[in-house]
Amino acid sequence: MARRDRRPERGVDEDARPHNPVMLAEVLEALAPVDGEIYFDGTFGAGGYTRAILEAADCRVIATDRDPTAIAAGYDMVAAFKGRLTLVEDRFSNLAHVLDQLGIPEVDGVVLDVGVSSMQLDQAPRGFSFRKDGPLDMRMGGEGPSAADLVADLGEKELAAILRTLGEERRAGAISRAICAAREAEPIVTTLRLADIVESVLGKSYDGVHAATRTFQALRIAVNDELGELGRALFAAESRLKPSGRLVVVSFHSLEDRIVKTFLADRTRTLPGGSRHMPAAAVPPATFTALSRGVVKPGADETSSNPRARSARLRAAARTEAPARGGDAFAFGVPRLPVGGHEGGAS
Secondary structure (H helix, E strand, O other), X not given: OOOOOOOOOOOOOOOXXXXXXXXXXXXXXXXXXXXXXXXXXXXXXXXXXXXXXXXHOOOEEEEEEOOHHHHHHOHHHHHHOOOOEEEEEOOHHXXXXXHHHXXXXXXXEEEEEOOOOHHHHHOHHHOOOOOOOOEOOOOOXXXXXXXXXXXXXOOHHHHXXXXXXXXXXXXXXXXXXXXXXXXXXXXXXXHHHHHHHHHHHHOOOOOOOOOOHHHHHHHHHHHOOHHHHHHHHHHHHHHHEEEEEEEEEEEOOHXXXXXXXXXXXXXXXXXXXXXXXXXXXXXXXXOEEEOOOOOEOOOHHHHXXXXXXXXXXXXXXXXXXXXXXXXXXXXXXXXXXXXXXXXXXXX
8 A cells, every 4th residue: 555544444233234355356367377377266255256266167275274163164166166176274385285285285276265255254253343242253264362361461651552553543542541550450351342442532423433443453463463463464365375476365444455565566566776876786687577556455346335345456476487485474564562473474
């Protein structure tokens, strides 16, 4: 994105709406499935992208999801496609490991749908929704610290840093102070209690965006290390795509899109940098070529019929024959945060 979008992301809590694969036509156009090829769908979810890919060509799909309920719900699709679909419960950042376990050295395409799914939002026990009461969990895969753990254990400055960085919350300090004061009286273990605390600081919203939107978004991203996962997945895709293989990423938040944009700008760059004050730096061979000019946004018809698509952004590129570079995801915008175990480097 050319500028930092300070507005809260809409469509993050579209309760009771069916899951529709966002920008499906654009994803298929960018991926261009071909008979006999192998594709990696990093976020199986309800299987929308996977099904469309398998129906578009006589190909094979390896699909992962860190959510065991999504994997369990997909077994009927595995049977329906008779050996062309393999489901694996794992994070998409572990793309290389998954392929190694299956004896597949390279794939012809990788599609990543970044962020939380509407199915997860709709399930109150998962703790993602600020409109449905449930345990303050937010873990996509059920492992590691929950949102309640972060709210209970982080110091005031650490919590504020997460809300400010991952939620782009302007009043992060005030919200963090209120949370820390409230937890002294009673542990914060439910979604509605946290939402009420945030609302007590910010007041009720009259523009259709709940006051707790940014806070819940920040905690969810932190709990699941979503930006670190994305950075590692981009490096993994670079290492395992065949020459001419296609990378397609659909993101829903400006922080995610900025990481993808920065990574692809670096990997497609062919001209040396530098200025009149500094000599031009050598540029390694480009590992990707862009498939479109800039970002692709959903059309008006889709955004009117599927509110989740409103903030969607698609970027796509094709792999060159140059060797993968690897690197450090922090260099591409993955923030360093005071949450243990979130490294954010290359896989």
